[in-house]
Amino acid sequence: xxxxxxxxxxxxxxxxxxxxxxxxxxxxxxxxxxxxxxxxxxxxxxxxxxxxxxxxxxxxxxxxxxxxxxxxxxxxxxxxxxxxxxxxxxxxxxxxxxxxxxxxxxxxxxxxxxxxxxxxxxxxxxxxxxxxxxxxxxxxxxxxxxxxxxxxxxxxxxxxxxxxxxxxxxxxxxxxxxxxxxxxxxxxxxxxxxxxxxxxxxxxxxxxxxxxxxxxxxxxxxxxxxxxxxxxxxxxxxxxxxxxxxxxxxxxxxxxxxxxxxxxxxxxxxxxxxxxxxxxxxxxxxxxxxxxxxxxxxxxxxxxxxxxxxxxxxxxxxxxxxxxxxxxxxxxxxxxxxxxxxxxxxxxxxxxxxxxxxxxxxxxxxxxxxxxxxxxxxxxxxxxxxxxxxxxxxxxxxxxxxxxxxxxxxxxxxxxxxxxxxxxxxxxxxxxxxxxxxxxxxxxxxxxxxxxxxxxxxxxxx
Numbered sequence: 001x002x003x004x005x006x007x008x009x010x011x012x013x014x015x016x017x018x019x020x021x022x023x024x025x026x027x028x029x030x031x032x033x034x035x036x037x038x039x040x041x042x043x044x045x046x047x048x049x050x051x052x053x054x055x056x057x058x059x060x061x062x063x064x065x066x067x068x069x070x071x072x073x074x075x076x077x078x079x080x081x082x083x084x085x086x087x088x089x090x091x092x093x094x095x096x097x098x099x100x101x102x103x104x105x106x107x108x109x110x111x112x113x114x115x116x117x118x119x120x121x122x123x124x125x126x127x128x129x130x131x132x133x134x135x136x137x138x139x140x141x142x143x144x145x146x147x148x149x150x151x152x153x154x155x156x157x158x159x160x161x162x163x164x165x166x167x168x169x170x171x172x173x174x175x176x177x178x179x180x181x182x183x184x185x186x187x188x189x190x191x192x193x194x195x196x197x198x199x200x201x202x203x204x205x206x207x208x209x210x211x212x213x214x215x216x217x218x219x220x221x222x223x224x225x226x227x228x229x230x231x232x233x234x235x236x237x238x239x240x241x242x243x244x245x246x247x248x249x250x251x252x253x254x255x256x257x258x259x260x261x262x263x264x265x266x267x268x269x270x271x272x273x274x275x276x277x278x279x280x281x282x283x284x285x286x287x288x289x290x291x292x293x294x295x296x297x298x299x300x301x302x303x304x305x306x307x308x309x310x311x312x313x314x315x316x317x318x319x320x321x322x323x324x325x326x327x328x329x330x331x332x333x334x335x336x337x338x339x340x341x342x343x344x345x346x347x348x349x350x351x352x353x354x355x356x357x358x359x360x361x362x363x364x365x366x367x368x369x370x371x372x373x374x375x376x377x378x379x380x381x382x383x384x385x386x387x388x389x390x391x392x393x394x395x396x397x398x399x400x401x402x403x404x405x406x407x408x409x410x411x412x413x414x415x416x417x418x419x420x421x422x423x424x425x426x427x428x429x430x431x432x433x434x435x436x437x438x439x440x441x442x443x444x445x446x447x448x449x450x451x452x453x454x455x456x457x458x459x460x461x462x
Contacts, residue, residue, distance in 0.1 A: 010035050011186055016224060036185065068164070068206070070109055074262055074271045075102075078233060078246045080254015083110070083165065086204045087253065088197045090171075090225050092211040093235035098244055098264055099210050100124075102235070103167050104132060105268050106208070111142040115164035118157065122149040122173030136268045149173050149183065151192045155199055162203060168196065170210040171225065190224050197228060226250055237264075241357030243278075244269065245297065257298040276303035276414055279356045285384055289376030292387045292416065293368035294407035295360055301403075301410035303387070305355045306365065308372035313349045324354030325369060326361065333370045333392055340396030341444045343377060364401035366392035367420060370443055371450060380451045386438075387411040388420040388446070396443045398422040408437075420446055 010019045012035050017028035025032050067082030076082050083089070093099050104119070111117040121129060126145050133140055144161065148154050151174045158166055168174065174192040175183040182188070193209065200207040211225055226232045232250040237243055246260035261275040272278055280303055283290060289308040294301050306325070313319065322330045330352055337343045352369055354360055367390035375382050389407050391399040400422045401407070408419050423439045440446040 008037060010037055013186055016186060036181075068110060068114055070106060072105075072260075072262075072269075072271055074246060074260030075106070077258045078248045078251075078254075078260045079231065080251055080258075083206045083208075084230070084253045085206055086201050087206045087230040088193070088200055088228070089206065089208045089231045089233065090211055090229040091208060091233045091235065092213050094213060097235050097237055098262075098269055099235055100169055101132065101136065101264075102262075102269050103169060103208060103210065104129070104138065105136060107143055107165060107167050108133075108136075108138045108140070110165045116142045116144060116161060117165045117167065118144050118146065118161060118163040119167045119169070120146045120148060120154050121169045122147070123170060135266075149175055151176050151195055155195065158199065158203075158205070163205065166196075166200070166205060166207045168207065168209045170212060171196075172212050186224060190228070193225055193228050236359070238357030243272075243357050245358070247298070255299070259297040259300050261297075261300075261302075276301075276410060279304050279358070280414070283355075286381045288379060288381045289372050291368040291372040291375070291382050292411070293360075293365045294387055294389055294411050294419075295358075295362060295365060296403060296407065299406075301406045302358075303410060303414055304358055304360070306360075306368045306372050307353045307355060308369065308376045309351045310345065310348045310373060310376045311351075313347055318345075318347060319349045319351075321349075321351045323352070324357070324359045325352050325365065329363065329366060330369065332394070333366055334373065336392055336394060336396055336443060337370055337373060337447075340442065341374070341447055343374060343447075345373070345377065348377070362401075363391040364389055364407075366390065367398060367443070367446060371420075371447065374447045374451050378451050378453055380453070382450055383418070385415065385417040386420065386450060387416045387418070390420065390422045390440075390446075392443055398440055398443060398446065400425055420450070 010022050012026040012028060012031065014031040014034045015026060015029040017026055019035065022035055022037065026034055067084055069082040070076055091099050091103065107117040107119050119129070125147060129145050146154065146157055171189060171193055172184045175188050176191045176195070179187055179191060196207050209229070230252045231248060234247045234249055236245040236247060242264045244262040244264055246262060248254070248256045248258060250256060261272040262269045263272050280292065283305050291306050292303055293306050294303055320327065320330050320334060334345050334350060338345050350373060352372065367388045370392055371382060371388055389401050389404055391401060393399055404421060404425055411419050418436045418438055420438050420440055423441045425439065438449070440449065
């Protein structure tokens with residue numbers, strides 16, 4: 001049998017651009033010192049198929065593969081209804097966010113309700129996994145733990161038991177001995193994931209991979225894993241907060257607009273049945289600088305509390321600090337408030353915080369941020385039954401936000417009686433809930449309507 005020809009190429013770990021020789025700077029993404037050597041043995045193939053000819057789409061058959069439904073409604077929501085047999089799912093997130101905890105809970109439930117589960121760990125020992133299982137109250141029946149990083153050995157053990165689910169924690173620790181590169185390299189990650197994908201499709205066994213993330217929040221590898229897997233899930237959350245968001249950035253078997261809300265407890269992750277109620281549970285009454293804003297996380301509307309604090313600055317350049325809100329948009333909102341509303345914020349430190357550890361990326365929270373800042377500056381609390389939705393333009397106008405109907409229905413469901421919306425918002429029926437729309441054209445109109453000046457705070461004048 002002729003020997004397979006080996007080819008050497010160089011690949012950028014940042015953008016995966018391939019060149020024939022090593023270079024200090026990648027020509028594709030301009031990153032420095034990111035090009036590494038990769039030996040391609042010429043045997044890289046994608047999924048094997050018995051079908052050699054093209055198939056007419058109208059004559060193609062669809063196999064009915066029942067999903068493995070989980071008891072967690074939030075996880076089922078993100079997956080599109082459950083785990084699909086033969087699928088390859090990637091779960092990524094920051095270290096310590098709860099990936100291993102979630103996978104151990106999922107593995108235990110599948111082993112208890114369906115069949116055996118194979119949990120492969122390349123980062124922990126069996127004793128460490130057992131300690132976590134004891135903490136979560138998992139007895140481990142029909143749950144097999146394998147500490148192995150050689151992908152060939154892993155596939156051999158999977159062939160022996162043929163489980164209902166396989167978990168690989170993590171893909172960066174796996175390596176193929178036929179490749180000369182180190183574990184965690186782009187070529188190793190791609191080949192190990194390809195072999196696991198091929199085995200899972202051939203045996204109709206779902207496989208869940210965990211992936212490390214870089215400092216920028218991307219999956220290490222760099223993004224080759226997202227192209228290979230059937231579903232890519234991100235677990236987000238603040239390290240000091242118990243809230244976790246499970247978000248799908250890719251899903252071949254469901255929508256990518258679904259977001260699951262979970263809470264980390266002493267017994268593991270549990271579903272949050274009513275996230276809006278939980279986020280507003282500790283909101284004080286009559287607090288200055290506090291505004292309720294309906295935001296969208298995928299297709300789900302959530303009510304969050306935005307807090308703002310203004311204080312005279314003790315340094316020449318006042319600080320603008322944002323937690324959970326884009327710092328550049330905070331500068332925009334402050335500049336518009338000073339220019340169009342006459343609020344002198346140039347000598348004040350401004351701190352904005354989104355409670356619950358959430359991160360807001362959409363501009364629909366601009367109006368709420370501006371109202372919170374004005375409330376703190378004027379020393380006047382916002383009415384407790386008022387929510388606000390709208391984007392702030394550079395000239396002080398309030399622009400429409402997408403899916404306003406979904407937002408205001410969520411506000412009405414939690415007892416809010418008024419919602420500030422842009423003037424050109426369409427009429428929306430809220431069913432049996434009575435919520436009064438207060439349409440505003442400009443930021444100045446919204447501030448003067450909700451926050452009349454009643455007293456003088458710290459020498460401030462609006």
